[in-house]
Amino acid sequence: MESQRQAEAGKTVQRQRWKQDPEGVRANILEVALKEFADRGLSGARMDEIAAKTRTSKRMIYYYFGDKDGLYRKVLEQTYRKVRTGEKELMLDHLAPKEALRRLTEFTFDHHSRNPDFIRIVMIENIHHGEYLKHSDLIRGLNQEAISRIEAIYDKGLEQGVFRRGCSPLAIHWLISALSFFNVSNRVTFSLLFGDALHNHAGQLDLRSQVADAVLRFVADE
Amino acid sequence: MESQRQAEAGKTVQRQRWKQDPEGVRANILEVALKEFADRGLSGARMDEIAAKTRTSKRMIYYYFGDKDGLYRKVLEQTYRKVRTGEKELMLDHLAPKEALRRLTEFTFDHHSRNPDFIRIVMIENIHHGEYLKHSDLIRGLNQEAISRIEAIYDKGLEQGVFRRGCSPLAIHWLISALSFFNVSNRVTFSLLFGDALHNHAGQLDLRSQVADAVLRFVADE
């Protein structure tokens, strides 16, 4: 009777037929790992926890990524890549320099705001003295583009006499990054110390516009 | 013969006479722990490592601070307190508003630059969603002062017609903090991606002045 039960059970339980989907599995692991690392930090994240949240197993993580560091490295690379490629949609060539710079700034502000996981990974990487980013060649190329984009706008603004001389595109990029980054990275502590006036919904809309003001005023002529 | 050796050794070893210095011991532990947490993060720091670097023992850490979280909490509080009190030296009342704001900005920029451990602790606290700062009442009071200081300068600037209306002291503080903070917090990754033009010695002097420019231009009239 017992064996019959098992036999029936064996029948009803569909033999788990699985597809081969290495890319899907890798992507799923990376997605879960990104969230977990971003949420708890590199040392804080637990491999068992990551494994449990994937649709696959711990065994597969080690199969594809070797060890925890290898996994983190891939998460880091993928995160940078995804965010940077997401920045390319912007068409600013046809706009007047001031308008182009405002759009770029507000776009960056929103973009960082929409990607807190990226911000947190960069924070974590800075905490770890950039030792993983150091050993990743893949990433460096992607970022010069950001500078070129600004340089194009700035040069045009100089020609038209609406921007002052003496600013460097790098410094302008730094300024935009700093404000957009800090807005996300320090949201928690800043809100705790000074209230959420800048970080509730209305506050963010206003702050974005003020950030764009700050950038424009920084490069403005006169 | 062997026992005689031991007896002689027993004589030569000076009975370790020690002083009671609870405050000194606590301070020493906190100092070491700050460096270790700032360097490796909360989960990354090791109690054994901290203990080894103190002039006392692991036992004493637990004697005074209970557990790792308790130690971190005290480090967090002390770090905020030390940095905030270090900001009070500034005498700006007698200066013209523009000059006062420039001095304040450049001071903050330098001050953060001189206290990378503080910056890193704040980063770590943000990574941990501020859960330790949340439960610390001690800290909140210290920070309103920063806003008042700016408000005084801003109001004076309005009276004299050198600042435009419509800026909030909170937003100005946010702006100064963002630029001064980001300069330290993201130094590593920014340098890796874009070179160290802004972060070598000459670059930092220039950047400080540009940051002050940005703040002044943000509030400037016309």
Place this chain on the structure above:
DNA sequence: ACGCATTTGTACTAAACAGTTAAAACAAAC
């Protein structure tokens, strides 16, 4: 039908780690 890559699942190991135990000895204040 062959071979290689992929997938499943569980139990395991070895190290790392936070926190404890125990018994003493000493300091300092009263």
Place this chain on the structure above:
DNA sequence: GTTTGTTTTAACTGTTTAGTACAAATGCGT
């Protein structure tokens, strides 16, 4: 001189953690 808080050791415990062993089965290109 009694009491209370401080300091010294070094071994120890129990848990958490990254990473592995093992064994088998299926997918899929050729």
